Amino acid sequence: MLAVAAAFSAQRCKPSGPEQALTGDAASKVYVAPGKYDEFYNVVSGGFNGQIGIYGLPSGRLFKIIPVFSTFPENGYGYSEESKPMLNTSHGFVPWDDLHHIALSTTQGEHDGRWAFANGNNTPRVARIDLRTFKTAEILELPNSGGNHSSPFITENTEYVVAGTRFSVPMGDNTDVPISSYKKNFRGTVSFIKVDTSGRMNIAFQLVTPGVNFDLARAGKGPSHGWFFFSCYNTEQAYTLLEVNASQKDKDFIMAVNWKKAEEYLKAGKGKTVKAEYAHNTLDESTHTATSEILREVLQLDPLELKDIIYFIPCPKSPHGCDVDPTGEYIIGSGKLAALIPVFSFAKVQEAIAKQDFEGDFAGIPVIKYESALYGEVQKPGLGPLHTEFDGKGNAYTSMFVSSEIVKWNIKDLAVIDRVPTYYSIGHLSVPGGPTRKPHGKYVVAYNKITKDRYLPTGPELTQSAQLYDISGEKMKLILDFPTTGEPHYAEAIPAGLITPRSVKIFKLEENKHPYAALGEAKTKVERKGNEVHVYMTAIRSHLTPDNIEGIKQGDDVYFHVTNLEQDWDVPHGFAVKGALNAEILIMPGETQTLKWKADKVGIFPYYCTDFCSALHQEMQGYARVSAPGNNVPLKYSTGKIEDQTSGAAQ
């Protein structure tokens, strides 16, 4: 038996060659046995659900949904008093956004497993997720932006996260201008957000650019570290029917930014402080509470006055992806309306700039000659190239939206090696470590826009379809379909070993500094402050303390501050109260969370634990009594106290 098992496992691990192109062994390649772990975390944007999904690769199993720019009644994010400030903006509380792209933090161009960044497209924001807790730890709003699409791409050592606006907009004191004055009044911005060693973000500077649309971006690495590349479209500067009017020119641009140069100008005091209004929201892990601060200023650099910061490189045609290969030398533009893929050479770009090899300027910014920046073109790769990633072996993988396929090609000789269909209409793709200096390779995942017939039908709306391909051999092989939530745009995958050792299991009670924490049942109490009633409650298997509360008056705002006294992994408690207008809350071990409840009616209101915690979970409950304002019931609370039945009757 032993020998048979060993032989079987040896066969399973043979590198797959073309002879195995039939997918007979696909199941074993994606099979993760019960109790075993996946090899990679796949951190997947949720698009219009405003969330991030955490999947395992190669199994495609969904482990967690992280609410980022959306409220989440499942755990109280955006409903609990502690988390509400996280969704504050200059417009007030904005409970939804459109989350498109993921950037995992890197050190020296390689994944380090500290944070994931994500963009909010609609009300421009950037979020940071702590990968020890898988919680949204920080959200920074972006002023002078009209849709934060070209974001959150990061520099090699996570020095900066960038945020380029999709829509150019008028900015400054007078923004009430005719839409038709686009050319005169509308400007783009690219914000460089500094990230300190604790992860905390602040806008170091904004570059003000001519009015265009920014789409995607990538930082340089290795030799090109210090530069950033942004794809631009609508260089026609159209403001209506962009479908036609922004697709007129043969070439749009890739904007090359020398951010080290920008830093020099900044240091020399060339930045201009302008008025702005934007929210900066941070989670304090010791109080389990987010706070929101409105900032009033931002520093801008004007590349029209400050030369040598930005250059345009012509790129056919409405480029989406703008991807830098692992060596840092090649920049691949994916013009979504183009029939070829241009590959630019960083060395040639530098040479062209040094020689001022320009074909002219665009709104005052030098435009480098296409041929002078070009390394070469991939001819007839397919239709609608969108986005490219790399396997670290000299190959590139480009998604083709219109022809629904992934095309593998060699960067050096620009020859197409292989192509596989996707089901259907692929958007972004992701190779584990694909945007880093050291891709982990092994797989490429297609995040498709159209699902159609891939799964059991569920009415007009279908789950989104992702496909996993084995890229360990010469030929790509489809090995798994897996459904994803929301509408994934970009995703990254990271080896599990970079995350699991630092994953937080509990919050230590000793470190809980929440002002309303009850660190032990002896600390539970109920306090009245005018019309507010604060309940300092504890939860432990399997009772809530206090579980009898009287003396609440109709019209009171009752704050249930629930501290979970457990110190064991995976024992959250939940809390829900009848008639709550918001949600439930889930409280992690050692954490304190608050649910605000309006006592709007007279009567007895049950509350209970919503997260199954023990054999006596169904006993984990309590009663709150709400009395009419004129009824003089004293405030009292208890657990386990049995009163004489007759004494309560009259009150």
Add this chain to the structure above:
Amino acid sequence: MKKVIPVLVVSLLAAACAPDKPKQQEKDAYDSYETAEPLKNDHDGKGIGQVKDVTLNTPLEQERVGRGKAIYEMKCSACHQLTDQRVVGPGWKDVTTRRKPEWIMNMVTNVDVMLDQDAEAQKLLELCLTRMPNQNVSIGDARDILEFMRQNDGEK
């Protein structure tokens, strides 16, 4: 021996072929309570765990008593009374005369293994029907709790 063979097969498969649980996890001290294979020594009444021998001093170490009381209030009092009344868990009155000090400290610091393997702990689970939670108590903290229990039992 019958039991050993499937284990071997599984581990061979795992060694031969990723994906597997990341190796770091086994080295992570945080996880030791889940993965450690404790020695069975539940015949001497000391329970199962790292605590083999505890020296008790008289008079009581008052600093420990104070710290132990604070930990009790934060992590234990929700389920344990200081009287002999059982609520979720047994009352603590006279626990230091019923149990050896090592058993108490092992129960507090190694509760999952104790509930799975120690006969006395299992009897308590049958009685209370709620698994005592792992409250992430260190050995030092458990020693402080023990001192507080001794005081609660009338020792000076």
